[in-house]
Amino acid sequence: xxxxxxxxxxxxxxxxxxxxxxxxxxxxxxxxxxxxxxxxxxxxxxxxxxxxxxxxxxxxxxxxxxxxxxxxxxxxxxxxxxxxxxxxxxxxxxxxxxxxxxxxxxxxxxxxxxxxxxxxxxxxxxxxxxxxxxxxxxxxxxxxxxxxxxxxxxxxxxxxxxxxxxxxxxxxxxxxxxxxxxxxxxxxxxxxxxxxxxxxxxxxxxxxxxxxxxxxxxxxx
Amino acid sequence: xxxxxxxxxxxxxxxxxxxxxxxxxxxxxxxxxxxxxxxxxxxxxxxxxxxxxxxxxxxxxxxxxxxxxxxxxxxxxxxxxxxxxxxxxxxxxxxxxxxxxxxxxxxxxxxxxxxxxxxxxxxxxxxxxxxxxxxxxxxxxxxxxxxxxxxxxxxxxxxxxxxxxxxxxxxxxxxxxxxxxxxxxxxxxxxxxxxxxxxxxxxxxxxxxxxxxxxxxxxxxxxxxxxxxxxxxxxxxxxxxxxxxxxxxxxxxxxxxxxxxxxxxxxxxxxxxxxxxxxxxxxxxxxxxxxxxxxxxxxxxxxxxxxxxxxxxxxxxxxxxxxxxxxxxxxxxxxxxxxxxxxxxxxxxxxxxxxxxxxxxxxxxxxxxxxxxxxxxxxxxxxxxxxxxxxxxxxxxxxxxxxxxxxxxxxxxxxx
Numbered sequence: 001x002x003x004x005x006x007x008x009x010x011x012x013x014x015x016x017x018x019x020x021x022x023x024x025x026x027x028x029x030x031x032x033x034x035x036x037x038x039x040x041x042x043x044x045x046x047x048x049x050x051x052x053x054x055x056x057x058x059x060x061x062x063x064x065x066x067x068x069x070x071x072x073x074x075x076x077x078x079x080x081x082x083x084x085x086x087x088x089x090x091x092x093x094x095x096x097x098x099x100x101x102x103x104x105x106x107x108x109x110x111x112x113x114x115x116x117x118x119x120x121x122x123x124x125x126x127x128x129x130x131x132x133x134x135x136x137x138x139x140x141x142x143x144x145x146x147x148x149x150x151x152x153x154x155x156x157x158x159x160x161x162x163x164x165x166x167x168x169x170x171x172x173x174x175x176x177x178x179x180x181x182x183x184x185x186x187x188x189x190x191x192x193x194x195x196x197x198x199x200x201x202x203x204x205x206x207x208x209x210x211x212x213x214x215x216x217x218x219x220x221x
Numbered sequence: 222x223x224x225x226x227x228x229x230x231x232x233x234x235x236x237x238x239x240x241x242x243x244x245x246x247x248x249x250x251x252x253x254x255x256x257x258x259x260x261x262x263x264x265x266x267x268x269x270x271x272x273x274x275x276x277x278x279x280x281x282x283x284x285x286x287x288x289x290x291x292x293x294x295x296x297x298x299x300x301x302x303x304x305x306x307x308x309x310x311x312x313x314x315x316x317x318x319x320x321x322x323x324x325x326x327x328x329x330x331x332x333x334x335x336x337x338x339x340x341x342x343x344x345x346x347x348x349x350x351x352x353x354x355x356x357x358x359x360x361x362x363x364x365x366x367x368x369x370x371x372x373x374x375x376x377x378x379x380x381x382x383x384x385x386x387x388x389x390x391x392x393x394x395x396x397x398x399x400x401x402x403x404x405x406x407x408x409x410x411x412x413x414x415x416x417x418x419x420x421x422x423x424x425x426x427x428x429x430x431x432x433x434x435x436x437x438x439x440x441x442x443x444x445x446x447x448x449x450x451x452x453x454x455x456x457x458x459x460x461x462x463x464x465x466x467x468x469x470x471x472x473x474x475x476x477x478x479x480x481x482x483x484x485x486x487x488x489x490x491x492x493x494x495x496x497x498x499x500x501x502x503x504x505x506x507x508x509x510x511x512x513x514x515x516x517x518x519x520x521x522x523x524x525x526x527x528x529x530x531x532x533x534x535x536x537x538x539x540x541x542x543x544x545x546x547x548x549x550x551x552x553x554x555x556x557x558x559x560x561x562x563x564x565x566x567x568x569x570x571x572x573x574x575x576x577x578x579x580x581x582x583x584x585x586x587x588x589x590x591x592x593x594x595x596x597x598x599x600x601x602x603x604x605x606x607x608x609x610x611x612x613x614x615x616x617x618x619x620x621x622x623x624x625x626x627x628x629x630x631x632x633x634x635x636x637x
Contacts, residue, residue: 027568027587028355057481061571061582061599106584108571108599112481112495117503119571144484146607155316170309170636179314 001116002053004032010054014047015040023123033106033121038135041124042162045141048109048120056120059142061108062149064156066181068129069101101129103158107138107145126158129181137163155180274302277618281310285388285622288632292609292621299617304610308635315637319596324350324425324563327596332419334598335634337380340373340410341576343423348505349572349583354565356426356558361551363507365432367544369422370506370574371537372406372440375448377577378488378530378537379403381629382455385527388626389468395459402451409440426558437545444538452534460531469524473612473624476521483608486601487579488529489628493521499575506574511543523620526627564591571599578602578629598637602630 002010004022011020011034021035036044048056074095079088103126108119126133137160139145149160150169157178160166168175177184280291289310295303315334319327331346332339344366351358358366383399407417413436414420414429422429459465475485477493490497498515500508516532518525565587573582579601586595605628612628613621 025568027353027566027570029352029568029570031570059484060486060573060580061584061597063584063595063597063599065586065595108582108584112497115497115502121571142484143479143482144604144607146483147603168309170312172309180317 001111001114001118004034004120007048007054007120008034010051011044011047015044019044031119031121033123035123035125038124038126041122042136042138042141045107045122045138048122049141054120055111055113056109056116058110058112059107059138059144060110060119061106062138062145062152063106064152064158064180065104065106066129066156067101067104068182070099072097072099102126103129103133103156105135105149105152105158107142109142133157134159134161136161137166139163154178157181273297281307286625287384287630288635290625290630290632290635292625294613294618294621296618299619301613301616301618301621304613304621306606306609308606308632311632311636313637316596316598319598320593323591324565324593325560327593328423329419329421332421333633334600334637335377335576335578335581335602335631336418337631338373338377338577339418339420340369340422341377341574342581343420344370345572345574345576345581346583347423347425348574349570349585350425350563350565352572353568353570353585353587354425354563357555358426358506358558359552359555360549361431362427362553362555364544364548365428365553366423366506367508367511368432368437368440368541368548369428371540371544372410374537374577375534376403376406377629378534379406381530381577381626382459382527385623385626386459386465388622389465395455398451398455402448405443405447409436409443412436424554424560425563426560427552427554431553437548441542441545444541448538452531452538456531460528465527466524468620469522469527469623469627471520471522472616472620473523473526473627474521475608475612479608479611480521483611484604485579485608486605487576487629488533489526489579489605491515492518492525492529494518499573499580503573505572508540510547511540513540513543523623523627530629562591564589569595573599576601578631578634579605598634600634600637602628602632602634603637606630606635 008020008022019037019040023033023035025032048054074097076093076095078091078093080091082089104123106121106123108121110116110119124135126135135158137145137149139149139160140162146164147169149163150166152158153160153163153166154168154170155178167173171179179186275296276293277296278291278293280286281289286292289308291307291310293303293305293307294301315330318330322330327346328343331342334342350356379399379402383396383403386395387393410420411417413432414422475489475493477495479485480490480493481495485493486497494517496515496517499505501515513536516529516536518529567587567589569584569586571582571584573580580599581601582599584595584597584599585593588594609625609628612624616624
């Protein structure tokens with residue numbers, strides 16, 4: 001099996017340098033990955049599947065990852081000469097910037113024909129997390145993505161174009177949210193029935209306040 | 222007349238209802254296709270097949286759907302013309318829980334994924350965390366893991382063989398024989414781990430406790446004695462049985478190309494003749510030290526999928542006996558490897574093992590905190606269902622029951 005650098009070079013030679021980036025993984029597993037540009041991703045996937053040297057015919061795992069907006073504080077150290085003639089002063093200036101978040105789809109590919117032991121990982125990123133969350137579906141290339149992309153759509157909200165049947169799969173159809181997103185806040189009114197436990201009782205009261213005395217049926221009795 | 226013309230809203234509603242019959246499915250949307258405008262798809266199906274078409278919703282609590290699983294099937298006479306699996310009834314967002322727990326606290330949760338093969342679930346997760354954190358298990362631990370993992374495979378396949386035949390309508394006998402053997406193995410595991418189904422026995426870099434020589438001797442005695450007899454009995458009773466052959470041969474045929482493309486793994490894939498076993502390909506743990514064969518099917522039909530399990534059980538017994546023979550002394554836990562309070566370096570890892578049902582993988586992203594940033598289960602049951610429809614098209618409804626059984630799903634893993 002070729003190394004990830006070789007695979008990247010093949011993709012660059014065929015589709016152009018701006019279509020793929022190598023993402024290094026600093027952890028001990030050293031499973032690096034290729035970030036594909038969304039508009040060319042399906043063609044690249046088809047190429048990876050068909051190329052006789054790679055033959056990545058088996059997409060084992062497809063999953064989503066949520067990367068919310070992140071505030072990054074950068075510290076810049078500058079030295080300023082002391083007007084009094086002493087040693088130079090080091091001045092730290094802190095600048096904050098917001099790194100925009102995105103949703104990510106990660107695919108783990110293997111070759112059954114060539115019996116590859118390590119996965120070739122490809123990933124795609126959406127433009128943002130709110131309105132531009134479309135990625136091309138890889139189900140036309142690997143059928144095994146069919147349910148998994150539905151699951152990503154269900155739990156993360158990534159819309160896969162070209163998917164044959166993109167519906168919710170684990171949550172019910174009327175459910176509005178995407179529960180695996182990092183900023184998802186679950187409802188706190190599961191325990192709707194007032195119980196003698198203090199904490200639950202407080203929450204239940206907040207959701208179901210006592211009705212005014214005039215409308216309460218008990219007061220009429 | 223006047224009344225009808227003035228109250229326009231109800232009349233139009235009635236008219237459209239009469240035109241397009243409302244789908245008999247009790248759920249909000251038709252299972253056939255994304256355009257779930259009620260009725261439209263049903264008529265399209267009718268046109269396609271020029272006959273009376275019956276939509277039936279099998280499940281979610283039908284005994285033959287192996288849990289809370291629903292098959293929405295369109296039948297032309299007795300023949301299945303469309304079939305959509307529906308699930309999610311057991312969904313408790315296992316992955317979200319996994320991201321709020323510490324790494325160690327996830328181990329007992331993995332038991333609940335596939336409750337018939339908890340040992341291998343533990344192993345897959347622990348294997349992925351070890352990849353993520355760069356932990357190497359001790360030598361003795363690796364052998365014991367192989368013994369326990371293969372025992373887990375046997376327990377799973379014993380159940381499958383029993384339930385598959387139950388799906389065939391063999392009443393009860395093979396199932397009871399199978400469950401009897403399972404109980405005997407569960408007794409041994411209960412003695413070892415303290416639990417009958419949720420063992421919670423694997424730790425990062427080791428196991429929770431060591432195994433006694435006495436326990437191993439009894440396991441060996443059992444596998445060579447009673448269990449060997451069970452396998453022979455079951456073979457004599459079933460594998461050449463005329464009715465079994467008639468019902469399973471030639472049904473639910475899966476072509477190897479489709480199986481690979483649809484991510485079908487495990488004994489089901491090998492039944493189609495694809496030689497792909499992660500124990501042989503990845504050589505994880507110490508599987509390269511054992512001499513065992515990977516059984517392969519020829520036709521990819523239900524019978525082959527059944528036979529794969531029977532043959533794999535014999536291979537698993539072989540592996541366990543070899544591992545017992547070579548079991549080295551030494552510590553079962555590496556004192557330097559830390560389970561509690563594990564904080565892997567930032568990074569990600571995907572680890573997979575060959576579970577009884579197929580490839581079970583865990584994809585983990587660490588951001589340096591004590592709990593995973595992303596915790597993803599790659600469940601074999603879930604992905605093997607992708608081609609359920611392809612397997613069942615053109616088969617009778619009775620055969621779809623066995624085809625589903627031969628895929629071997631557990632809903633805890635499908636829904637998570």
